[in-house]
Amino acid sequence: MSATDESGADGFLRDDEGTGSAHAKFILLGEHAVVYGRPAIGMPLPRMWVRAVARVTDGPLLLETDIYTGPLAEAPASFDAVGAAIRNALVHFGQPESHVEVCVHGDVPIGRGLGSSAAVAHAIVEAIRELFGGTLDDDERFELVQSAERVAHGNPSGLDARATRAPAPILFEQGAVTSLDVAFGGVFVIADTGIRGSTKIAVGDVAAYGVANPERSAALLDQLEQLTRDAAVDLAGDRRKELGGRMSRAHAILTELGAGHESITRLVDAAVGAGALGAKLTGGGQGGCVVALVASSADAAGVVDALTAAGAVNCWVVTAAGQRP
Structure with missing residues (x-):
């Protein structure tokens, strides 16, 4: 045929x-x-x-x-x-x-x-x-x-x-979908824990947390919503320090909701310890990847080294447009 x-x-x-x-x-x-x-x-x-x-x-x-x-x-x-x-x-x-x-x-x-x-x-x-x-x-x-x-x-x-x-x-x-105005000079380091996560399972665990703790869950989701809206303003205004702080706060919330994992915690701590402005899980969690924010490409190498030493199996350094800096 x-x-x-x-x-x-x-x-x-x-x-x-x-x-x-x-x-x-x-x-x-x-x-x-x-x-x-x-x-x-x-x-x-x-x-x-x-x-x-x-x-x-x-x-x-x-x-x-x-x-x-x-x-x-x-x-x-x-x-x-x-x-x-x-x-x-x-x-x-x-x-x-x-x-x-x-x-x-x-x-x-x-x-x-x-x-x-x-x-x-x-x-x-x-x-x-x-x-x-x-x-x-x-x-x-x-x-x-x-x-x-x-x-x-x-x-x-x-x-x-x-x-x-x-x-x-x-x-x-x-x-x-709304396209965002981005005038952002910070750089993101994405690190792979090497642990395969399941979004379906993680979503179910977060839902179970909400059933068991409805008021607390609603309050945490409200906080995530405000952090996200503020982050859009940070991207438009190149507010790197502020965005880093929001990322770290979001990570703490996601961990409480049930999306955390010891491999993620290890990498988040390593990134912040090496000078990242903030770090968090990205995606479903319970494994998967971490994203850290650094002020400039010159600061990325030390964070990559720290993440690798902490067990990251791969790291990618990108700008807000997803390109290599």
Whole structure:
């Protein structure tokens, strides 16, 4: 079955292959609170990416990744969200769930709170769209990615689905996205604990805390909301010291809510001890990554050294735009 310049009965124009890509993200402030309709700030990491290629084949639906290669129907359960992205995109474009191979590769670590599942879904959806010559508006694209995110995380806020395609920092609140004014000269150091977290489990644990402690939970979420709104002002006004303080306060709140982990605490303490203006978990927590703020790129090296000595398996130094300083 040739795909080259072949127009099928469904009217879609097929080419040799379709490609798609998306980038990672980190949450500056507002994780977990965003699940309850509170605001969160998503920051792009465009130098960390996922790329997908979709091709028409003569056999069953196939998947190729760095971890698993073979029929999608035989993929481990950990690939259920990937499978949902592929199958839902094919259904959307009126294609059968066969005769397609999807290859996914990239450098966004899995289970680290950096948006890997949303980035993979975006890349897959775009690759399949391009393969069959279809069109998608923003809402359709978002819903296809969210369908995969629901499989991955249970009750996703939608922040990752928006932030992994956003070219600049965004404020996300109750599904609405606002581009942020950023005039910020500080530098962020992201450190990987090496512990794979589960957003679904962490969200459940935070919810359980709220059931057991409703008044305290509501007060903590109120504080996270105010910290996030103030952080947007800090980004616009280049208020580095103030933002660092808010990050550290947010971390204490998230830890009390149940998102902490001893590996995170170790890295946060190491970063602050090495001169960071503030540090916190980013993403679901209970493992994953820490983000620290330093005043300038000249201050980053010492913080990276301290994080590495404290057990970080990888570190990335980025600006507010997600680029290397």
